[in-house]
Amino acid sequence: MSTHWRELVADKRRRQNESIPKEWLITTPPQSLLDVTKVPEQCGLLSAKELDITNTVDVAVLLNKLATSQWSAVEVTTAFCKRAIIAHQLVNCLTEIFVDRALARAAELDEHLKTTGKVVGPLHGLPISLKDQLPIKGLETTMGYVSWIGKYATRDAVLVEILYDLGAVPFVRTNVPQTLMWGETYNNVYGRTLNPHNRTLTCGGSSGGEGALVAMKGSPLGVGSDIGGSIRIPSYMCGTYGFRPSYGRIPYAGAVNSMEGQDSVLSVLGPLSNSLSGIKTFMQAVISAEPWLKDSLARRKKWDNDEYALVEHGSGKQLCFAIMWNDGQVIPHPPIIRALEMTKAALLAAGHKVIDWQPLQHRELCRLVYLIWTSGSGEDYKAVTAATGEPVLTSMDIVDENSEPTGTLNTFLPEQQHVSAYQLWQVQKEKTALRQKHLEHWNSTVQSTGTGRPVDAIIAPVAPYTAVPHGMNKNRRMTSSTKGMRIPMSYVIALSSIRFREFIRKANTASFYLPDDPATFSDAPVGLQLVGRSQEEEAVLAMTEIVDSALSQYKTSTSASRL
Amino acid sequence: MSTHWRELVADKRRRQNESIPKEWLITTPPQSLLDVTKVPEQCGLLSAKELDITNTVDVAVLLNKLATSQWSAVEVTTAFCKRAIIAHQLVNCLTEIFVDRALARAAELDEHLKTTGKVVGPLHGLPISLKDQLPIKGLETTMGYVSWIGKYATRDAVLVEILYDLGAVPFVRTNVPQTLMWGETYNNVYGRTLNPHNRTLTCGGSSGGEGALVAMKGSPLGVGSDIGGSIRIPSYMCGTYGFRPSYGRIPYAGAVNSMEGQDSVLSVLGPLSNSLSGIKTFMQAVISAEPWLKDSLARRKKWDNDEYALVEHGSGKQLCFAIMWNDGQVIPHPPIIRALEMTKAALLAAGHKVIDWQPLQHRELCRLVYLIWTSGSGEDYKAVTAATGEPVLTSMDIVDENSEPTGTLNTFLPEQQHVSAYQLWQVQKEKTALRQKHLEHWNSTVQSTGTGRPVDAIIAPVAPYTAVPHGMNKNRRMTSSTKGMRIPMSYVIALSSIRFREFIRKANTASFYLPDDPATFSDAPVGLQLVGRSQEEEAVLAMTEIVDSALSQYKTSTSASRL
Structure with a gap:
């Protein structure tokens, strides 16, 4: 250089x-x-x-x-x-x-x-x-x-x-x-x-x-x-x-x-x-x-007004949502639980049905995705940064920006070295099988929705916490179950955060490594994600509008103190 | 075992x-x-x-x-x-x-x-x-x-x-x-x-x-x-x-x-x-x-009657086909050239337009696909066959079926050993770039079709020869340009053989390793493929019907001896 x-x-x-x-x-x-x-x-x-x-x-x-x-x-x-x-x-x-x-x-x-x-x-x-x-x-x-x-x-x-x-x-x-x-x-x-x-x-x-x-x-x-x-x-x-x-x-x-x-x-x-x-x-x-017509990997699927009209979801009249209260590993912070509770109440008040989502192998899903990414990510980062010798960051912690970062490749960067193409294929094979299992898990909910359809969408946390102090949204371990909720799952296609205007005024004791002072998180927004079937963007948007509107009505009709 | x-x-x-x-x-x-x-x-x-x-x-x-x-x-x-x-x-x-x-x-x-x-x-x-x-x-x-x-x-x-x-x-x-x-x-x-x-x-x-x-x-x-x-x-x-x-x-x-x-x-x-x-x-x-709804990798794209009606292709009234006479490497056997010539004449007679397709980097496309497959194929075959010790075949040549195959992993099976995941990614990256280049190449034909659209489809050989004697359809080298025409290219989505009822009665001297006795290929069928844009199955089917019908009409109206 x-x-x-x-x-x-x-x-x-x-x-x-x-x-x-x-x-x-x-x-x-x-x-x-x-x-x-x-x-x-x-x-x-x-x-x-x-x-x-x-x-x-x-x-x-x-x-x-x-x-x-x-x-x-x-x-x-x-x-x-x-x-x-x-x-x-x-x-x-x-x-x-x-x-x-x-x-x-x-x-x-x-x-x-x-x-x-x-x-x-x-x-x-x-x-x-x-x-x-x-x-x-x-x-x-x-x-x-x-x-x-x-x-x-x-x-x-x-x-x-x-x-x-x-x-x-x-x-x-x-x-x-x-x-x-x-x-x-x-x-x-x-x-x-x-x-x-x-x-x-x-x-x-x-x-x-x-x-x-x-x-x-x-x-x-x-x-x-x-x-x-x-x-x-x-x-x-x-x-x-x-x-x-x-x-x-x-x-x-x-x-x-x-x-x-x-x-x-x-x-x-x-x-x-x-x-x-x-x-x-x-x-x-x-x-x-x-x-x-311009991108060889883009999918030919026209905007579908029938899907936006929720034709495949009973025209949106009585939807059945599944609430994912947690990923089977980590219980989210209280504000997020409250957001889920309020959403459930709002949807019920709007005449929809709500059931619980049974989380399925989130830890395994994260592990597989992590293995796929890290099979070559370390070499990728080194190759890109080699031209100038800039350091590859090893955390998002606050560092003195005037000092030279001294990171060695020991945290986020993969331990995996020289994974073979064949080994990678084996992990990818497992991932495909687990995606299929998730789809079948989704389809099996037809037994409990009462609508004659599997659940129309899942309402889930985006993370088990709100925004956290710099360096503390630790995705260095994608195997950590806290990330499970963010990983695209088999059926996860499209997601939209549902904004709550209320910010957190107090937070409970953090469940793991986060500071236990509620003031730390002051003014952090809370939101949720709506998870629909793959390639059903039109329906996911329409259902998000329904949830958004149900929440607005509910918040108008009830005391904000309930949050 | x-x-x-x-x-x-x-x-x-x-x-x-x-x-x-x-x-x-x-x-x-x-x-x-x-x-x-x-x-x-x-x-x-x-x-x-x-x-x-x-x-x-x-x-x-x-x-x-x-x-x-x-x-x-x-x-x-x-x-x-x-x-x-x-x-x-x-x-x-x-x-x-x-x-x-x-x-x-x-x-x-x-x-x-x-x-x-x-x-x-x-x-x-x-x-x-x-x-x-x-x-x-x-x-x-x-x-x-x-x-x-x-x-x-x-x-x-x-x-x-x-x-x-x-x-x-x-x-x-x-x-x-x-x-x-x-x-x-x-x-x-x-x-x-x-x-x-x-x-x-x-x-x-x-x-x-x-x-x-x-x-x-x-x-x-x-x-x-x-x-x-x-x-x-x-x-x-x-x-x-x-x-x-x-x-x-x-x-x-x-x-x-x-x-x-x-x-x-x-x-x-x-x-x-x-x-x-x-x-x-x-x-x-x-x-x-x-x-x-049942397969997590299946694409949500309903059967599209507008596409089948060729709405995006001028309703099929005057299509423009591109003939791929060869892949830029190997000239097909005369019967295949004749099939292309007859198809061209039939399409012109039916009021369509025909231009020449300029082949683009077929050898490179084959090389990349071959590298991707062989990055792990050898280990895959060994793993599957290990349970019984059956030999992994090294050619499709006729062998004495009563003797023990003695194949060692030296021909079709990859020389590549221990390709890393990162190396595989580099090849896959090149492949994606070449697919995009092919799509742009397709789009650039809008300059020469005269229809205001890029070519509607390509008519191409499936192979440079008809059926060959056992063991002689040598796809052990996907880099061989003879395979270029069979490899799914960026835009190649869907292909259909167009059957000619006429069989080859004589064949010319083979261009490379094939026997030069025309009788070798006696009664082998001849066909072609129609190559359309990605994910446009409905249109490819409709256009194949048009080509098929144009050929039938043409064959009725002209002497069969022209073949």
């Missing part, structure tokens, strides 16, 4: 700073201010209209105002660019910032609408943030690797191309953990992203930059990726909606990734947003663009 | 012989009779009605006669059982034979139709043969392995369960090559299956038992599997239709397989039949049974 990796980082950070318009710098609050979600409204940078725009969390409303020229694309883009940069100064969520490019695109869109009277597409004028995996022609894609600084894209990822075609306005990219294989967000290039609700807590990961940015309302819609929880964890920990689609429904071609060539347990792209309308709009628009 | 493997084979063969009703044994013709396709009609075992039934190649007609009680299920099943057993005595195509079970099922179906007036399902009463990978509860599944003799299934494969639900009558299983990874059909348990048109030639493989049986009209519909040509090669070499669907459209769960856990280049199940109506009926019926 000709240049010390820290010099490369310093240069990149300098260039990042230069990409921020000076007039958008704010006086940042003291570190002791933990909840920074109100700062954008208080800092004075945003005009009343810009606040109005960025506080419009319903993406359908936003798109309507854009389509009817009530707000121009330049106005909307400017507002979100400003708020995103405010957010970045508070929680360090951005990587590439390309305001000029976004504003030029927005101006084009405005011109098109003005001259033709028509929108370019269903996402006309909508600013969209992208996880730092999605190359845009002419921009760098570092994905948290020092060794990738200076790697300029020669073409857009397929999803980016489609988003442009749909009228969207990509405007920033967002931070990730090194390797992407952590449930927090920290790397040697950009450092750590913080949780906007409590900056001493992690924002989750790996799509942590997206989770934090969207929670700050710095983006109406973000794109993350998820292999073992990387959309669900940050959307949950930051209190946004997040959606993990099945393999291949959103095109991945042209995105950069970790562990490329690992063909058994795949990562998927999916949206984060503060509204379910944002999630649905994204899914429907991208699928309607026929991504399978 | 407590028992010498040859004793196990002798016992299994004895039990197989016992499963054949004695009264159905025929006086077999001398070995010198090469074309045995006429023997069933001449041997005197089949009644006029049984000949009428088994000569009804149009599966839609057969199903209609069953549904309207013109023919009972017992009559139809009896007829095909008898003809299958005649075929078996001529070309050695069967493994498990379960006439009693089939007749009992057929009687149940007759009873149901009689008492309710309704068919059980869209395949009511249709006998279906199955490749020896599809377990049926209570029967052995050996898949050509001595070590699996005595392995009785405790449940049906998902596809078998669905076929029973649809009203089908499974009645025999069919022969395969050891390991399934050969383009011929020979194993230590059942020996070799021969080509019915010329018994000195291979029937192809690995679904060779199906190809030979269907060509003998011993089954109206067979189920094979295909990873690198295993449905296409035997259907082509035996002169039947064959269809290789995309991953996951036909459920694989519960089937046994070679190299299980190899998750990158997957095998798929698909139909063989003497009619396109058979192919379509099978695909539509199985997909309509919603296999994704």
